[in-house]
Each structure stands twice: as structure tokens, then as C-alpha cells.
Amino acid sequence: MESAASPHEHDEQVLTIDFRRYLSALRKYVWLLAALIVMSVAGAVVYTTHxxxxxxxxxxxxxxxxxxxxxxxxxxxxxxxxxxxxxxxxxxxxxxxxxxxxxxxxxxxxxxxxxxxxxxxxxxxxxxxxxxxxxxxxxxxxxxxxxxxxxxxxxxxxxxxxxxxxxxxxxxxxxxxxxxxxxxxSNASEALQAEFTEAETKLRAAEQKIYDFQAKNDMVAVTIEAQQSLVQGNILAFTTKLNDARAHEIELSAKIAEMKKEQNEDVLSNPVIMMGDNVSFETLRTQYYTEKIRLIELEKDLGPRNPDYIIQKQKVDLLYQALQGELKILVRGTQDLYSAQLATNTGLAGEVEKYKQEAKKLSPLIAIYNELVREKKEFDDKYNILRARLSSMQMTGSLSxxxxxxxxxxKAQLPTKPVSPNIKTNVSLAAIMALVVGVGIIFLIVFLDRSIKSITDATQAADAPVLGVIPQLTSADLDGKNDDRTRDMYIHENPKSSIAEC
Structure with a gap:
């Protein structure tokens, strides 16, 4: 009687017995596998050739x-x-x-x-x-x-x-x-042509706007740029002249103030004379000093009562009065120059103001004109770009x-060998498929077979350990006699055999 095996040994035994069972089934049904493979290969050959x-x-x-x-x-x-x-x-x-x-x-x-x-x-x-x-x-x-x-x-x-x-x-x-x-x-050319026509129309409209603006503001003969440059030049020129005139005005004003301050001084020593550039005054003063010296000599030689002395003295007095008159003329002339300078300054200031007003009037016109010019330039640039693109696109269309x-x-080469059907591939696939199907069928047969053929099958079916094994009589035990009487009498004739013990 066999002893009960441990669970681990039992699992290993089950696995070993099952594996051997499948291998045994494969050996048993190898003829089936061979038949399936031969039939599949033959079918593949027939299919391929047809x-x-x-x-x-x-x-x-x-x-x-x-x-x-x-x-x-x-x-x-x-x-x-x-x-x-x-x-x-x-x-x-x-x-x-x-x-x-x-x-x-x-x-x-x-x-x-x-x-x-x-x-x-x-x-x-x-x-x-x-x-x-x-x-x-x-x-x-x-x-x-x-x-x-x-x-x-x-x-x-x-x-x-x-x-x-x-x-x-x-x-x-x-x-x-x-x-x-x-x-x-073609589609691109049509779209570009439409854009080009629109750009050309806008460009012509912008040019017409500029012309109308110039005609309205009297800028056809002289452009607004020239007018602006002319006004700026005049403002600069008259401003420079006005600054020089005002400096001269200040100079004359100071001179007049000094003359008024020194007007009671002796005409011969008056510093006002030094401020002027009067040739006649210098001539008179020279004559005065000449006659004065002669008067002094006559007074020394003839005395103050001498008629020649008196005549000479009158002559000297007349020269002195003439010098005083020249001094007054010099002062009056300076005042006249100052008045004239004031008038000049007023005129120059008026000119500067006039051109400034013209510049103010031009400023909004310049802004409008520049905006019109910028708009025209944008349309002009777009027009030129579209014209170049349209020309290129038309040439592309003609070359397309x-x-x-x-x-x-x-070019494709004339094939000399067929690519399908491939007999080698078909035969190989048929053999592999037959082998897989055959093995699957054999495994299915073994899996579905529930008959007890071993100790393991009995243990699994009864869910109990094995208590003993009844041996099976073989031909060697029966000495080659395989009849019913010999089988029935075997235990009687061999009472000490292992079969008799069981």
C-alpha cells in the first residue's frame, strides 16, 4: 500500500502525469498529424496550381x-x-x-x-x-x-x-x-487682377485729391513744399534783420540819452561831439580855433577896443554860434535816426509777423497735404507690388x-516572373496550419477524455488518497497462456505472489 503524498509532491506528480499524457497522445496520434499535413500540403499545391x-x-x-x-x-x-x-x-x-x-x-x-x-x-x-x-x-x-x-x-x-x-x-x-x-x-491671376485694378483706381483717386487740393489752395504753380521753404526763409531773414535793427535802436537810444544829459556843456568840450561823425562840425571847430588864436593875438597887439579886434571877435562869436547850431543838428539828426529806426523795427516786426501768420495758415494745409501724399504713396507702393506680382503670375500661368x-x-519594367501565387509560401503556410490544427485537435481529445487511466486520475476523481494498487496480470505472469482458466487459477497456484496479497 502506498503512503499519502504531500500536497507539493502531489501537484508535481499531477503536472508530470498530465504532461506525459499529452506527449503520449501526440505519439499515439502522430499518424493524424501526418495525414493532416499531407492533405493540407496537397490542397495548397492544387490550389496554387489552379x-x-x-x-x-x-x-x-x-x-x-x-x-x-x-x-x-x-x-x-x-x-x-x-x-x-x-x-x-x-x-x-x-x-x-x-x-x-x-x-x-x-x-x-x-x-x-x-x-x-x-x-x-x-x-x-x-x-x-x-x-x-x-x-x-x-x-x-x-x-x-x-x-x-x-x-x-x-x-x-x-x-x-x-x-x-x-x-x-x-x-x-x-x-x-x-x-x-x-x-x-488662373485663380491667383484673377484675384491679383482684381486687386491690381482696385489699387490702380485708388491711386488715381489719390492723385486727383492732391491736384484738387493744390488747385484749391493755389499750389499748382508753386508747390506747397516750395511755399513752406520760402516762408521759412523769409521768417529767418526778417528775424535776423529785426534783431540787428533792435540792437541799433538800443544803441541810438543810449546815445540820445547821453546827449540830453550833456546838452548844457560847452560846445567845444561837449562829449556829444565825440558820439557823432560830422565833418562840417570838425571843419567849423578848426576854423574856430584858428580865428580864436588870431583874436588872442589881436587883443595882445591892438587891445580889445581896436576895430580889427572887434571884427575878429564877432567872427569868432559867429563861428561859436555855428558850432552850437551844428551840435543841435547832430542831436536832432540822432533823434531822427532813432525815430527812423523805430519805424524800421516796426516794419520788420510786421514782416516777421506776416510770415508767421502765413506759416500758421500753411501748417494745417501742410498736414492735410502730407496725409494725402502718404496715402498716395501707400497706394503707389501697393500698385507697384501688385503689378510685379501680376506680371510674374501671368508668366507662371503661361509656363504652367x-x-x-x-x-x-x-518607367515600369515588363515583369518576367509572377509575384503570386507563391507555391513555397502557400505550402509552408498550409503545413504550419495543419500542424497547429492537428496538435489542437489532439490536445482537445485528451482534454475531453474523462476516463481514469492512472493513479493520478483516480486520486483527482475520488478526491482521496490511494490505499492500494491492484496489479494487472501480464503475459509473463501467465507464462504465455492467456485463457480464462489460467487467469482464474493464478492466485490459487501462486498464493505468495504480490497479486495474491492484493
Whole structure:
């Protein structure tokens, strides 16, 4: 009798027995696995040999981010940024139903994609739709590297058709890109023409405003800039003269005040004489001193009562009176000069004030005129920019039929070997699938088999430990006699055997 095993030993025993059970089942049903594999491989071979061979042709197309800069205008020819999003969009365009439909329609590919029976039952539009969908399934667009090159692959049962369709689709894409460029150039030219016309109208209106303003303010013959310069020059000139005149006025005023202060002094020693520049006064004074000396000599020689002395004295007195008269004339002349200077200063101040008033009148006109000039300059700049852009855009439109950012790179080569069906791949897949299915079936059989075949099965089924094991009689125990009597008499004839003990 066997002793009860520990839980840990029991789990290990269960795992070992189960694993061996599955291995035993695999060895037992190996014929089933072999049969499934042979049948699957045979089926794969038959299926592959009955499939229509498919050929694949690949053409390449290069998509640049901008057009060739034939005019040297730089950014004017940018098509789009060289971003991944742009090339993703172009890949979608190449694979789109619309572009494939254009390829089918423009190259008359319906007979190559549909059978005669299919075409008889459908209208032309339905034929085009079905042919497009069928080609869409057989057409693949790849962009493996960021090198601006797309690869268009087409599968067909005819290698010639595969090559023809691949090249035709690339050509359709080129035409589509040129058409977009022409449409874009045309729309842009129309928009620019409208803006240019509007800018030209505004420029002419601004020029007319300036002319009307000049005519209204008498500025046609002499521009406002010239008037402003003239007024500023006059203000500066008359202000300078006025400052000089006022300085002279101050000088004359001081001289007159000094003359009034010294007017009672002796005419011969009066300092007022030194303030003037009177030649006649100097002549009279010279004569006076000459005659005075002679008078002194006559008085010394003849005496004061002598007639010659008296006559000489009268002559000296007359000269003295003449000197006094000249002094008065000098003072009066200085006063007249001062009065004249005051009048001059008043006139100069009036001129300065007049030109200042003119400057004040010009100031608002200048502000308005400058605003009109700035407005005209803005319209003029916009007009020139739009004219240059319109000219470039018109040249771009005329060149759009011969230039494009899309061009076919390599024509498709005529395929010589089919890409499908692949007998090696099909046979390998069939064998692997048969092996997996066979193993799965065997494991399922073992899993669903609930019969007791071992001590472990009995322990698990009864949920109790094993108390003993009844041995099974083998051919060796029966000495090769496998009849009922020998089996029944075995214990009687072998009372000390382990089987008899159980």
C-alpha cells in the first residue's frame, strides 16, 4: 500500500502525469498529424496550381516641393512646404478613387480590367466604376523613404497590362498636377487682377485729391513744399534783420540819452561831439580855433577896443554860434535816426509777423497735404507690388502647361516572373496550419477524455488518497497462456505472489 503524498509532491506528480499524457497522445496520434499535413500540403499545391499567375509592374514618380524657378522669382513658385503632411496627401491622391478613375477612363482600360460578360451586363458608367474599384484593389502606392519619390505598383494577370497601367497612372498624376497648377495660377491671376485694378483706381483717386487740393489752395504753380521753404526763409531773414535793427535802436537810444544829459556843456568840450561823425562840425571847430588864436593875438597887439579886434571877435562869436547850431543838428539828426529806426523795427516786426501768420495758415494745409501724399504713396507702393506680382503670375500661368513639380522618374519594367501565387509560401503556410490544427485537435481529445487511466486520475476523481494498487496480470505472469482458466487459477497456484496479497 502506498503512503499519502504531500500536497507539493502531489501537484508535481499531477503536472508530470498530465504532461506525459499529452506527449503520449501526440505519439499515439502522430499518424493524424501526418495525414493532416499531407492533405493540407496537397490542397495548397492544387490550389496554387489552379490560381491565375499575377504579375506586378512598378513605376516611380518624383514630387518636388516647389516648381523649377525659371523666372528667378524664388518664393513665387513655392507649391507647398516640404512637410511630411504634404507628401502624405500626395500619396492619398495617387491612391484615390478619383485619380484611378481618370486613369481608367482616359486610357480606355475597361476592356483590360473587365471581361466581355461583365461589360455586356453593365452600362458604361457602371463599367467604369467597377473597373476603377478593381484597379484600386490591385494598385499600391509606396513612399518608403523621405526622398520625394513615390512608387506605383500594379498587379495584373498580363505583364504587359501591368506595365501599361502603372505608366498610365503616373502620366495621369502628372497631368492632374499640371491641371491644378494651371487652375491655381488662373485663380491667383484673377484675384491679383482684381486687386491690381482696385489699387490702380485708388491711386488715381489719390492723385486727383492732391491736384484738387493744390488747385484749391493755389499750389499748382508753386508747390506747397516750395511755399513752406520760402516762408521759412523769409521768417529767418526778417528775424535776423529785426534783431540787428533792435540792437541799433538800443544803441541810438543810449546815445540820445547821453546827449540830453550833456546838452548844457560847452560846445567845444561837449562829449556829444565825440558820439557823432560830422565833418562840417570838425571843419567849423578848426576854423574856430584858428580865428580864436588870431583874436588872442589881436587883443595882445591892438587891445580889445581896436576895430580889427572887434571884427575878429564877432567872427569868432559867429563861428561859436555855428558850432552850437551844428551840435543841435547832430542831436536832432540822432533823434531822427532813432525815430527812423523805430519805424524800421516796426516794419520788420510786421514782416516777421506776416510770415508767421502765413506759416500758421500753411501748417494745417501742410498736414492735410502730407496725409494725402502718404496715402498716395501707400497706394503707389501697393500698385507697384501688385503689378510685379501680376506680371510674374501671368508668366507662371503661361509656363504652367510645360512645367510642373511632378515628373515621372522611371518607367515600369515588363515583369518576367509572377509575384503570386507563391507555391513555397502557400505550402509552408498550409503545413504550419495543419500542424497547429492537428496538435489542437489532439490536445482537445485528451482534454475531453474523462476516463481514469492512472493513479493520478483516480486520486483527482475520488478526491482521496490511494490505499492500494491492484496489479494487472501480464503475459509473463501467465507464462504465455492467456485463457480464462489460467487467469482464474493464478492466485490459487501462486498464493505468495504480490497479486495474491492484493
Amino acid at each position: 490560381q491565375t499567375p499575377m504579375y506586378q509592374a512598378t513605376a516611380s514618380v518624383q514630387v518636388e516641393p516647389k516648381l523649377p524657378d525659371l523666372l528667378g522669382t524664388g518664393d513665387m513658385f513655392n507649391v507647398a512646404g516640404a512637410s511630411a503632411e504634404y507628401y502624405k496627401q500626395q500619396r492619398q491622391v495617387l491612391s484615390s478613387f478619383t485619380l484611378i478613375e481618370k486613369t481608367v477612363d482616359q486610357n480606355d482600360l475597361i476592356p483590360k480590367l473587365l471581361s466581355d460578360a461583365e461589360r455586356k451586363e453593365l452600362s458604361h458608367d457602371d463599367q467604369l466604376d467597377l473597373a476603377t474599384r478593381r484597379l484600386q484593389l490591385d494598385l499600391t502606392v509606396r513612399y518608403p523613404e523621405n526622398d520625394r519619390i513615390f512608387y506605383v505598383s500594379v498587379k495584373s494577370s498580363s505583364p504587359e497590362d501591368a506595365k501599361l497601367i502603372a505608366d498610365a497612372h503616373v502620366a495621369t498624376y502628372e497631368s492632374y498636377a499640371k491641371g491644378l497648377l494651371q487652375l491655381s495660377s 502647361s510645360i512645367i510642373s513639380n511632378v515628373r515621372g522618374l522611371d
